[in-house]
Amino acid sequence: MKVALRLVILVASLLLVTNVVFAQTPAPVCQGELFCYNITATDENSNTNNDNWVVCLVSDIGVGWLYSYNADAYYDLYLFGGGPGWFNTSGGPGFANGDPNYTSWIAYGANESGFLQPIGEGSSKGALLTGEGVHIGGNTRYTIQGKKVPCKIAAPD
Amino acid sequence: MKVMFRLAILVAALLLVTNIAFAAPICDEHVCYNVLFTAENGSSHTEGWDVCLNHDGTGTLNTVTPLALFGDGPIWCGFDAHPKWTKWIMHSPAISGEISTDIFGVSLWGEGYITAANSRFIVQGLKRVPCL
Numbered sequence: 001m002k003v004a005l006r007l008v009i010l011v012a013s014l015l016l017v018t019n020v021v022f023a024q025t026p027a028p029v030c031q032g033e034l035f036c037y038n039i040t041a042t043d044e045n046s047n048t049n050n051d052n053w054v055v056c057l058v059s060d061i062g063v064g065w066l067y068s069y070n071a072d073a074y075y076d077l078y079l080f081g082g083g084p085g086w087f088n089t090s091g092g093p094g095f096a097n098g099d100p101n102y103t104s105w106i107a108y109g110a111n112e113s114g115f116l117q118p119i120g121e122g123s124s125k126g127a128l129l130t131g132e133g134v135h136i137g138g139n140t141r142y143t144i145q146g147k148k149v150p151c152k153i154a155a156p157d
Numbered sequence: 158m159k160v161m162f163r164l165a166i167l168v169a170a171l172l173l174v175t176n177i178a179f180a181a182p183i184c185d186e187h188v189c190y191n192v193l194f195t196a197e198n199g200s201s202h203t204e205g206w207d208v209c210l211n212h213d214g215t216g217t218l219n220t221v222t223p224l225a226l227f228g229d230g231p232i233w234c235g236f237d238a239h240p241k242w243t244k245w246i247m248h249s250p251a252i253s254g255e256i257s258t259d260i261f262g263v264s265l266w267g268e269g270y271i272t273a274a275n276s277r278f279i280v281q282g283l284k285r286v287p288c289l
Contacts, residue, residue, distance in 0.1 A: 044214070044236040062197070062277060078270040078277050084231040084257060087268040087279045089197040106254050106270055106277075113225075113248035115255035119232065132234045132255075134225035134246050141214055141225045141246075143234055 028065045028074055032058035037129050039146035054151065059099040062089055066107055075109030111137045116144065184209030184216070190265055192282035196274065206282065210242045222249045231257060256280070
């Protein structure tokens, strides 16, 4: 009986350790539409960096997230319509396949903050992406140019 | 003599207080705006913005929110104040967003997110001269 109890405790401990070791921060679930972009970031020292981004836009509430493969990090997106001289939080003008047009995105997350604009196709589903940002840790500014690509791989779990 | 000494201390203290009260932030370009702020729930108010723009591309909004500055735009941007710092990225845990100005810096517009209120917002503003 004592041996069985010890065995149970041992197995439970092993399970706990295994769970802790392999635990990951749960990925946000995309409750909207997924897009993928191949982007090039150019910083103020002319260094360039290529990356793949997965973007999730939740059109009905005007938010979303962006996953960077290079940084292995998620960033919050806050979506706006209108622009460049005026903006709104409801999306538009007009709709793209029934969804509001969110033509400007604010990105914020671990060490990065930025402003993104999808261009082309006249909507938040733009074929091209342009923007600016800052690496907060080093206070380094950079610009972004991106091109929409098929999502071969979704954001990792 | 004692009275003169006390008077001198009083004047010095007054000068110090006055300087602190009216001190402008130390920055390469100091500009102020009257801004109409509208939250995503439709509520709005006006507020004053005190902005520092520095030659090295850094800045602050109301002395607490750091800014990263860009020129050119609106679709593509550069790292110089050409023709002016026409795009500012706000980056702090409390507030994130983007502000654009016209090439004269007379008007501004932008959008962002207030973390504490969990709310997106838009702004439009006009330059206020003088700042005070």
